[in-house]
Amino acid sequence: MTFMKTETYYPLLSQINSPDDLKKLKKTQLEQxxxxxxxxxxxxxxxxxxxxGASLGVVELTVALxxxxxxxEDNLVWDVGHQAYAHKLLTGRRDKFHTNRKYKGLSGFPKRAESPYDCFGVGHASTSISAALGMAVAAKLSNSEKQTVAVIGDGSLTGGLAFEGLNNAAMNKANILIILNDNNMAIDPVTGGLNKYLVDITSSKTYNRMKQDIWKALGVLDGVKPSPRSVIQNMENSIKSFILKEGNIFESLDIRYFGPVDGHDVKRLINVIDDIKDLPGPRLLHVVTQKGKGYEYAEKEQTIWHAPGVFDKETGVIAKNPEDKHKPPKFQDVFGHTLVELAEKNEKIVGITPAMPSGSSMNIMMKAFPDRSFDVGIAEGHAVTFSAGLATKGYMPFCNIYSTFMQRAxxxxxxxxALQNLDVVFCLDRGGLVGADGxxxxxxxxxxxxxxxxxxxxAAPLNEVELRNMMYTAQLGGYGPFSIRYPRxxxxxxxxxxxxxxxxxxxGRELVVGADIAILSIGAIGVEVAKAVTDLENEVSIGHYDMRFVKPLDKELLDTIFSKYERIITVEDGTVIGGFGSAxxxxxxxxxxxxxxxLLGIPDKFIEQGTQAELYHECGYDKDGIITTVREMQRSK
Incomplete structure (x- = not known):
């Protein structure tokens, strides 16, 4: 899309290169x-x-903020980061937005190194309140008037860290405004008691009708100071408690609560935020939004449209490669179908996921065995300890968590x-470099x-059959904690x-017999090794070994390799610091x-976004990188 076309189709947006440009517009222009x-x-x-879907849902909120x-100068902290596309467009990155999530392009999430408007890097959930509170306390210690806003949404309030932040915010009284973007969704529908509580608040017809009538009536007094609307907002929780027959969880924590407010009424949002932004201490504004707002197909199928891939914007048809049905399945789907097969034969198997049923394909188990499948919300630590409790009573938990999110537990x-040596199977999806998420x-x-x-x-399987057999072996029990990682x-x-x-x-196992160099691989990256071995078969005799287990190592096989080869290469889709090669x-x-x-693997640095192939190449363990290393070793012998 050229800039000329942008000016034609986006007459206002094309003139906004920073929030200062946005502020030059009249309020009546903000809807456009x-x-x-x-x-x-x-x-x-x-x-x-x-x-x-997430970014479409917060457009009005982003504009208002x-x-x-x-x-x-004022701090705006996002949580979850995939809400922040409109934020990026308003903060000088519109003309580069076509590079979003691409190699060497914009990050798909807020990133401090990318823009001064991204005051905190975000990718994992539930971090905004704690981070923003740190900034608010820093402002207080510095006698600064800077404001701090945390936008938490897409199910992130189910995470334990969010509650730790809320509790601490109430205790130290720093000036922080928490915006709760309540859309009843993470990637999949949000579950749990807190979600039910928020639904009760937003669905009380008596309360909301009364509040809207009063708000409209006081609108004619907008010029009066103090604002009558602000006064009523301060009284609101007493009214709410009376009508809803319950207290307010946020007010109980001594955090002033305002809302719920229609998150798609930009003028109303501006008025409310302006009314409460200078109030002292911690405040929470409850904003109700719709994920996918403004695009009919995304509104109706919010999980599918969380990250749909390429699609026809006119018809809503998501592009599919007709050849996909003839291709091997995704590893996550092999996990999902295999778990159901095993659960049919072993009634002690249960499935646990922290808010990722569709992303991990645990939804297949949930459909087949709803009473033995548990979405615990964005709460990885709880998912693990919940699994431990099940294991103490003889159940066989398959706790499926993305590798990057397992770090949180x-x-x-x-x-x-591990300390109690319990039979819990950890299935780590997205092991290794995942691509565009960065x-x-x-x-x-x-x-x-x-x-x-x-x-x-x-353990790490080379292919789908190995994944199935590792899962089958693990559920037999008696091994203690058993981790199986597989790629995106x-x-x-x-x-x-x-x-x-x-x-x-x-x-492990010997895949190719060789004489000159041994290549030891762990997991699915062994496919790249196999390609390199094939391409080099006329240059050098390479033995290829699929080790399958990082712990325990196949020491007997290693002894054989050490006695036969003077040159060894290890390949892993993981950090070389402390990983398989180090073992x-x-x-x-x-x-x-x-x-x-x-040792070939991820070097001692953070790798940014790109396709998996681009990132394997950057790190030097794709087919070409392996070939280069083999040739270097040949020259140096």
Whole structure:
């Protein structure tokens, strides 16, 4: 989309290069700005896939916040980060937005290094209140008048860290405004008691009708100081408690509560925020929005349109490659279908996911066994300890968490599962470099951080059949904590649904017999190794070993490799610091191995967004990188 076309189709948005430009507009023009923002997001994301529904839902809120507050001097902290597309468009990144989530382009999430308007980096959920509170306390200590706003939504209030932040905000009385973007959705519909509580508030017809009538009546007195609307807002919670027959959880924490407010009425939002922004202490504004607002298809199917991929903006048809039905399945779907197969035969199997049923394909288990499947909300630590409790009573929990989100539950894994040596199966989806979501979502560290935990089995399948057999073996029980990690995307086998075979724990296998160099791989990145071995078969004799387990290592197989090869390469889709290659080197030193070992994997830095192929190449462990390393070792012998 050229800038000329942007000026033609977006007459107001094309003139906004910063919030200062937004503030020059009249309030009566802001509704048109919201229309143009939505259309721009639809235009770009339909061609360049990204998160969709969440950003459409906060357009009016984003405009109101930048119109009222003096960003970036005032702090605006987002949570979850995929709400922030309109924020990026209003803060000088409109002309680069077509690079969103692309290699060397804009990040799909707020990122401090990208813009001064991104005051806190976001990717994981439930962080905004704690981070914003730190900024608010810093302002207080510095005698600064800077305002601090936290926007929390898309189910993030179900996370424990959010409640820790709320509790601390009430205690230290810093000036912080918390915006609760209540859309009843994460990626999938939000579950739990807090969601029911919010629904009760927003669905009370008596209360909301009374509030709207009073608000309209007081509108004629807008010029009066103090604002009658502000006075009524301060009285509102007593009215609410009387009508709803219950107290207010936020007021009980000594956080002043305002709302609920229609999050798609930009003028009303501006008036309310302006009324409460200078009130002292912690405040919470409850804003009700609709995920996918303004795009009919996204409003109706909010889970599908969270991140739909390429689509036709006119028809709402999401692009599908007709060849996909002939391709191998996604690893996550193999997990989902295999879990159901196993659960049909083992009534003790239960499934647990922290708010990712569709993302992890746990929804397949939920459909087949709704009473044995649990979405616990954005609460990874709880998911792990909940699984531990089930395990103490003889159940076999399959706790499915993205690798990057498992980091949030590390203490629970060590203290509540591994220390007690409980049978909990951790299925880590998105292990390795995940692509366009970038640094916040790469599963770079699980092989390393699980390898150092006593009692933990650490496994990674090369393909779909190995994934099935690892899951089958784990559910037999008696192994203690058992982690299985697999990547984002498709496997390599079309005919993947093979009969189950019990695997021997800690045993790898020789895939290709060689004589000159041994390449040891762990997990699905072994496919890249296989390609390199094939391309080099006329240059050098390479032995390829699928090790399957990082812990316990197949020491017998390693002894054979050490005795046969003077040059070894390890390949992993994970950090080389403390990971699989490090484990091989540790054992080589123990055995006095004198040969050369080179480690390929994610280097000691954070890797940004791009396609998986682009990122494998950057890190040097795609087919070409492996070939380069082999040739370097050949030249140096």
């Amino acid at each position: 700005v919201c229309v143009e923002l939505r259309e721009f997001i639809i235009d770009i994301v339909s061609c360049n896939p990204g998160h969709f 930048h119109y009222i507050f003096n960003t970036p 590390y203490d629970n894994v060590i203290h509540d599962v 640094a916040t979502h790469h599963g770079a560290f699980d092989l390393a951080y699980f390898r150092c935990i006593p009692n933990m089995i650490v 995307g498709r496997g390599i086998l079309v005919d993947w649904k093979q009969p189950f075979t019990k695997m021997e724990i800690g045993k 091989v080197i540790d054992y080589a030193m123990e055995k006095g191995y004198k040969g050369e070992i080179r």
